[in-house]
Amino acid sequence: MPDLLWDEVRSFFDLDLMGTLPDVWVADTSVGDWQTVLDLVEAHGWRSEYSEGDIVMPLPHAEHVLSRPTDGDCPSLRVWPAPDVLAIFRFLSKDTIDFDVDLRELQGQERLDLLCEFFSAIGRKLGKPVLMSPEGDSDHPVLGFDVGADRVVLLATPGPD
Secondary structure, eight states: OOSSOHHHHGGGGOHHHHOSSOEEEEOSOOHHHHHHHHHHHHHHTOEEEEEETTEEEOOOOHHHHHTSOTTSOOEEEEEEEETTEEEEEEOSOSSOEEEEEOGGGOOSHHHHHHHHHHHHHHHHHHTSOEEEESTTOTTSOOEEEETTTTEEEEOSOOOOO
């Protein structure tokens, strides 16, 4: 059975309500947690591309990325957990793993299931919640991986369609 049902959460995938790129994050992280995510990407065989500015390069260790000077281009890691489903991780801080997903790619039950599987893989590996909120509004997460429930759950009440 799916973690969430599309008909019950579709309003949280509305571009006007959530923005195209809702905020997704894992709080209270460390360099080790970042490395765990990088290792998870490789272990799952998800297609990925690491870049600093416009320069694509091999994926370094998290310690190297997070120790770079802050005045340079923000490094990013593009991960495709499935074809046509992209997550973009931004190495802004060791304390929070931030990434974006594109809601235009996540319409319908099948894509929702992929998103839940992706959040769950990260949350289980880190033992931490993975939260999603409207773009620019990280104070109000709407859904996320709940460690105790071991699944993605609703954290807000969906609005009418």
